[in-house]
Amino acid sequence: MIQLIPFMFVGVLLVFSLFFLMRRKPRARAEGGTEVLVEARQALNVLQAGLLPQELVGRIFAKEDLDYVLSEALPSVHKLFLEERKKTALSWVDQVRHQILSLRRFHLGSARFYARLSMRTEMELALAFAALLFECRLLQALLYVKGPYAAPGMVGSTAAAAARLCKISEASLDFLNPSHLNTLGSPSAGQARP
Amino acid sequence: MMNLIIWWSGILLESLVLYRGFRAKILSKYQFFYVYIASLLLADSSLYFIYTLNRASYEKWNWAAGFLNLVLGCGILLEIFKHVLAPYAGAERFARIAGLAAFGAIFCFAIFHPVVPDVAKVGARNAALEKDFLTVQAILLFGILGVVSYYGIEMGRNLRGMICGYGLCLATSLMTLALRSYIGPVFNTAWAVIQPIVYMTSLFVWLIALWSYHPNPVPDAGIRLEEDYEAFAARTRDMVGAMRTQLVKVARS
Numbered sequence: 409m410i411q412l413i414p415f416m417f418v419g420v421l422l423v424f425s426l427f428f429l430m431r432r433k434p435r436a437r438a439e440g441g442t443e444v445l446v447e448a449r450q451a452l453n454v455l456q457a458g459l460l461p462q463e464l465v466g467r468i469f470a471k472e473d474l475d476y477v478l479s480e481a482l483p484s485v486h487k488l489f490l491e492e493r494k495k496t497a498l499s500w501v502d503q504v505r506h507q508i509l510s511l512r513r514f515h516l517g518s519a520r521f522y523a524r525l526s527m528r529t530e531m532e533l534a535l536a537f538a539a540l541l542f543e544c545r546l547l548q549a550l551l552y553v554k555g556p557y558a559a560p561g562m563v564g565s566t567a568a569a570a571a572r573l574c575k576i577s578e579a580s581l582d583f584l585n586p587s588h589l590n591t592l593g594s595p596s597a598g599q600a601r602p
Numbered sequence: 603m604m605n606l607i608i609w610w611s612g613i614l615l616e617s618l619v620l621y622r623g624f625r626a627k628i629l630s631k632y633q634f635f636y637v638y639i640a641s642l643l644l645a646d647s648s649l650y651f652i653y654t655l656n657r658a659s660y661e662k663w664n665w666a667a668g669f670l671n672l673v674l675g676c677g678i679l680l681e682i683f684k685h686v687l688a689p690y691a692g693a694e695r696f697a698r699i700a701g702l703a704a705f706g707a708i709f710c711f712a713i714f715h716p717v718v719p720d721v722a723k724v725g726a727r728n729a730a731l732e733k734d735f736l737t738v739q740a741i742l743l744f745g746i747l748g749v750v751s752y753y754g755i756e757m758g759r760n761l762r763g764m765i766c767g768y769g770l771c772l773a774t775s776l777m778t779l780a781l782r783s784y785i786g787p788v789f790n791t792a793w794a795v796i797q798p799i800v801y802m803t804s805l806f807v808w809l810i811a812l813w814s815y816h817p818n819p820v821p822d823a824g825i826r827l828e829e830d831y832e833a834f835a836a837r838t839r840d841m842v843g844a845m846r847t848q849l850v851k852v853a854r855s
Contacts, residue, residue, distance in 0.1 A: 409784070411780075411784065412780050412781070412784045414737075415733060415737060415776055415777065415779075415780035416777055416780060416781075418737055418740045418741060418744070418773075418776060419740065419773040419774070419776045419777035419780070420773075420777075421740075421744055422740045422743060422744050422769055422772065422773040422776075423769075423770070423773045425744055425747045425748065425751070425769075426747070426765070426766055426769040426770060426773070428751065429747055429750075429751070429757075429762065429765065429766065430762070430766060432751070511838075513754065515838045516752065516753050516754060517753075517754060519692050519753070519835070519838075520690040520691075520692045520693040520753040520755065521690060521691060521692055521821070522691060522692040523691035523692065523695065525691070525692030525693075525695050525696060526835065527695075527696055527699050527700075529835045530696065530835075532839075533835060533838055533839065533842070534752075536839065536842045536843075537842060540842060
């Protein structure tokens with residue numbers, strides 16, 4: 409039986425990958441075009457200016473709001489407040505995740521053209537992206553199950569994950585600053601057509 | 603009688619695939635694939651005559667032809683490298699390294715494999731060899747499809763059909779061969795039904811997908827030889843790091 413399993417496993421794996429290959433829809437836009445770069449810039453802008461600012465995040469997850477509603481309003485209002493805040497929090501994580509996917513698409517769309525692509529670096533980045541997306545999913549699950557104020561529970565694990573990522577990251581973490589953003593679209597940055 | 607009908611149908615379909623390749627002027631575009639189809643046609647036609655003239659020598663020739671076709675089937679993997687991955691130097695490199703690693707690992711395994719006692723008999727050894735070869739091809743194809751999917755590489759209808767037909771044939775052959783050697787002669791009845799059906803399906807897929815020429819989508823960017831990949835990768839790392847930091851802040855807030 410043990411001899412049979414690996415062969416069956418490989419066979420089934422191949423059938424599944426063929427199934428997914430057939431299900432893939434062709435993209436409407438040209439491959440490797442400037443649209444990808446524009447999309448990546450937009451994703452970065454949305455993340456930086458629209459989704460990740462501390463004020464917005466602080467507002468969505470502000471415990472003071474809950475305290476206020478708890479002290480001043482009726483129980484039915486508490487319930488409504490929690491439901492609405494949960495929806496907002498879930499929608500926020502979903503949008504962050506969507507933009508991360510967009511940035512990953514941009515990276516893969518560009519990296520595939522590099523003749524000197526490093527397999528090790530690509531693996532590291534794949535893991536980093538996967539971890540980030542997993543964290544988003546985890547955050548979504550926590551918010552869904554425990555409500556909009558479940559996030560502080562993630563502090564320990566997320567901080568540890570961030571420390572791991574810092575080891576992988578070689579350069580500074582201020583890339584999202586506007587001064588650095590300007591280099592993204594320049595030909596010297598390695599994303600434009602040669 | 604049923605076997606003969608299937609046999610004739612196979613020869614007919616193989617001829618049709620070749621004929622359409624000739625009519626649509628794509629024989630030269632997918633040389634490896636059509637060499638494989640021609641070899642299948644030649645093998646099936648020759649084996650039919652051997653079968654009708656001298657059944658005793660059929661088994662011997664059947665295995666030899668089968669193995670030759672198995673080797674020539676690698677041509678489809680070469681077509682993928684040539685048509686799908688060639689414009690993407692990075693993805694091609696990734697697939698090549700992954701493929702070589704898989705091939706190396708299986709090759710090492712195959713070197714030690716003959717010492718296993720139950721492959722001492724010629725028939726069993728041949729089946730084991732065929733199974734190993736199919737496994738190598740299946741893993742390589744799976745790896746290539748993984749790279750194609752991960753990097754979001756587009757494929758034309760011709761290549762899609764080529765891969766689908768061959769992959770289906772490969773996966774089924776591998777699984778049925780494994781089941782046959784595990785279950786024994788009891789499985790032969792099922793084997794005699796499954797194999798021709800899947801093979802016919804593959805031929806149909808090839809016939810439809812390669813009816814006319816559908817070139818692969820050409821990317822809107824060339825191969826980047828001079829640009830610094832490390833700088834690009836480092837920037838992505840920074841980006842991921844920055845987002846991660848932001849998420850940590852969120853979690854702490």
